[in-house]
Amino acid sequence: MPELPEVETVCLALSKILINSRVTNIEIFRKDLRWNIKDNLEIDLKQKFLKKPYRRGKYILIPTSNEHILLFHLGMSGTIKIISKKYYLSKHDHVKIDIETKENKFFSIIYNDPRRFGYIDFFSVSKIKNHFLLKKLGVEPLDSDFTINYLQKKIYNKSKCVKNFLMDQSIIAGIGNIYASEILYRANIHPLRTVDKLKKEHLKSIIDSTKFILKKSINVGGTSIRNHLQPDGKLGYFSQKLQVYGKNKHICNKCTNVITLINISSRSTFFCSNCQR
């Protein structure tokens, strides 16, 4: 379930229980995710205290009391569950982290990922600036430095289409295939338009739409499709608010046209050919 709003939702759920919790046990059932989980994780995280988790792009970062960072990426199919009762392992549960909160409550954090495109890393805080995954990330779309000026700099000399531009994590960190379609629909911009042809007003519209869509989704717990849930088992309700994603052959909500489905870089892309130019 992993674009920015879903990752943010996971982060918020973790924040409620993780802060000042102590890691009592770690079990790794499969370490061969996108990359192998480092061998020191089980030893070096045990008995440490966890600090407030935060999100960077689609990554979840959890600082620890020994000045390390526990990093999660959910890939295409990763989920994190927070369990307070006795738990029987499910298929594709790869990592289980047991914690005791400062109120002496016990929880398990379960990382499940059928396709194993996700990743878990554990590294010293001092290495965060040069971390191979984090160092190339672009601007946070909900931050104030996501501006027209920033986009103009990134567009300079680029010829790619605006949908691929939005999904490029080195430009904007956190937008994926669902929200790219949703953002461009709201902004009335055709997904195949090349970015060097966009005017200032288009960039403003992209920024406004991005912030609007992402915030709105976070407010309702992200998008649940294909049975993906929030860590506490709740549904994310943004699926019901989707305007174009998965809506090919439906009537556009802004005109009488039918929503079109095309492939861009072999990813499904939904748009209204009348509203989006």
Place this chain on the structure above:
DNA sequence: CTCCTGACCTGAGTGC
């Protein structure tokens, strides 16, 4: 450099 394709994995859905 930039841009595009293939590759990495498993599971769900569809059509024969």
Place this chain on the structure above:
DNA sequence: TGCACTCAGGTCAGGA
């Protein structure tokens, strides 16, 4: 039921 095929919320590595 079984099999073959397509598609899925990501993104890195390699080639043009």
